[in-house]
Structures are given as C-alpha cells and as structure tokens.
Amino acid sequence: MPELPEVETVVRLIRPDLTGRRIKGVRVEWERTLGGMRPAAFQRAVQGATVGRVWRRGKYIVADLERRGRPAGHLLCHLRMSGRLHVDPAGIAPGPHERLRLPLDDGCVLRFVDVRKFGRFTYVERADVALAGLGPEPLGEEFTPAWFRNGLRSRRRALKPLLLDQAFVCGLGNIYVDESLHRARLHPLRRSDRLSVLAAARLHNEIRATLEEAIAHEGSSFDTFYRTPEGRPGSFQEQFQVYGRQGRSCLSCGAPIRRLVVAQRGTHVCLRCQRPPRSL
DNA sequence: ATCCTATCCTGGCTGC
DNA sequence: TGCAGCCAGGATAGGA
Numbered sequence A: 001m002p003e004l005p006e007v008e009t010v011v012r013l014i015r016p017d018l019t020g021r022r023i024k025g026v027r028v029e030w031e032r033t034l035g036g037m038r039p040a041a042f043q044r045a046v047q048g049a050t051v052g053r054v055w056r057r058g059k060y061i062v063a064d065l066e067r068r069g070r071p072a073g074h075l076l077c078h079l080r081m082s083g084r085l086h087v088d089p090a091g092i093a094p095g096p097h098e099r100l101r102l103p104l105d106d107g108c109v110l111r112f113v114d115v116r117k118f119g120r121f122t123y124v125e126r127a128d129v130a131l132a133g134l135g136p137e138p139l140g141e142e143f144t145p146a147w148f149r150n151g152l153r154s155r156r157r158a159l160k161p162l163l164l165d166q167a168f169v170c171g172l173g174n175i176y177v178d179e180s181l182h183r184a185r186l187h188p189l190r191r192s193d194r195l196s197v198l199a200a201a202r203l204h205n206e207i208r209a210t211l212e213e214a215i216a217h218e219g220s221s222f223d224t225f226y227r228t229p230e231g232r233p234g235s236f237q238e239q240f241q242v243y244g245r246q247g248r249s250c251l252s253c254g255a256p257i258r259r260l261v262v263a264q265r266g267t268h269v270c271l272r273c274q275r276p277p278r279s280l
Numbered sequence B: 001a002t003c004c005t006a007t008c009c010t011g012g013c014t015g016c
Numbered sequence C: 001t002g003c004a005g006c007c008a009g010g011a012t013a014g015g016a
Helices: A004-018 A039-046 A145-154 A159-164 A174-183 A197-216
Strands: A050-057 A060-067 A070-078 A083-088 A098-103 A109-114 A120-124 A257-262 A265-270
Touching: A004 A050, A004 A060, A004 A083, A004 A197, A039 A070, A039 A120, A070 A083, A145 A197, A159 A174, A159 A265, A174 A197, A174 A265
Parallel strands: none
Antiparallel strands: A050 A060, A060 A070, A070 A120, A083 A109, A098 A109, A257 A265
C-alpha cells in the first residue's frame, strides 16, 4: 500500500510535469473522491489556477496553487489503499477506475486512478490546517532519538498501533512498521513505555533506515500499486524481511515467519528475533 | 487513554 | 468451471 516511500516516489515523479502548469479544467468521475466537497465548488477553486510547489507531508501529496502569483489554496491527495496519481502525455485514453482528471495547459492530464475508491483528491484553502493533526516526519529534523524515546515513554500503547498512528509519527503504514520492528528486533505487542533507551534508539534508527532504503528503491510495488500504468514499479518488495513472508524462513535466523493480527492488521514477525512480551 | 468495531470499496482468492 | 463469500487495508467515527 502506498506509505511514505511510495508517496515520496510519486511526488518526485510528477513534480517536474506538474510544477508551473495551469489547470485548464476539472472532470470528476467519482464524486466521493472529493471527500465531501461539491464538484462545482472544487471546480471553482481549482480551474484556472497554476501549480506551484509539489510536496509531501506524511502520506499526503500536496500541490500549492497560485493565481496571479498569489497563493490560492492547495490540492490535497491521499492514495489510501489503491490510489495512483500520474501525469499522462496528451492523447492517452483514460483507463479503468479513473476517478478524477485535470487537463493541464500543455496538453498533459493529471489523473487520479483508484480501484477501491478509498483515496481522496480534494482542495483545501489552508494546508497547515488540513495537516495539523499529523505527527512529525520520520525523516525530518524533529524526529530525533530523544523526541522518539520521550514519545514512546509518554504513551502506554503497543508498538504497532502506536507507529501506525499518524498523529504520533506520520507516513508509516502496515508494511514499514512490520519491517522496522523486525529490523529493530522488537515484537509489535511490546509496550511503548517499557522499552529500554537502547531499544528505542534501535527502533528510531531502523525506522529511518527502512524508509530511506525504500525510497532509494522507489518504494514497493505489488498488488495494484504501480508508479504509472506503463511505468516501472519500485523494487523494495524484494527487500522485505517479514511482510508477506509468513511460513518462509527468517532471513536473519531461519525461524519461520508468523502472521498474527495486531491492531486489526495482518502482522508479520519472527518470534525468535522478536521476543513476545511476557505480559500479553 | 486506549482499544475495538464498523464503514468505505473492489479484485483476487478460497472452498465447494 | 462457476460462483458465493471472505478478505485486505488507511483513516475515521463512535462506542466500550
């Protein structure tokens, strides 16, 4: 599923094609993509605006809009499970599951395609307000070992649901939480306030390393997620240590990878590398 | 404060 | 082979 590395990859891919383009029109094929905004209001806000900076915050893709050189709100896109965002050259026919389309002034088309319809593509006046609930960027300066240790200590939650909580740290999802926990040799049910300083530092380090390596591999591709309809997929799925590897052997110790359910999510662990907490 | 469940959706898988 | 039913999974809302 698109998590921070996949979203970052999408942003890097579409940024050059989108920056500086004027949005000529709006076509909404699935209204709920707008997250409650009326299509007419969306069109008024977006049509005729020019795209400024294209950036990422957590799993959100943001495009700043301008009119006559002045700030004019933001496009805000969340891919959720199966969303794909790409800029197509002129003359490419829409494929299936297209939910929203923005023709650009150079003839290209920004397309939001989403099989499962969970994704959102909407307009907000203020990105800072819309994104205010997100925790720090795990690859940002604010996410220091000391901040992380204090954050873990101030909650009393199992590690997995806490790391999935976008208000705690943003950008992690099911895959990269499982991978980071395995690399840090921590069981997903370990309580956040009971980690040693060393274990917290290890987890902090592995979260960053996992995300950085995944970005370097242009994210993970499988299921319905590809960068573009014709484009190359990312390759980080080939580096997975536990995710989706249930029944196969742990690449570091050889014990079988187990699949459990934690926080209502499929969860992949090596019980030899990741010792369960005593109190369950 | 934290956890659990339901909701939104569809393609792909399982089992008969 | 055909088909019904189940399931994944990010975010959010509401209840325990």
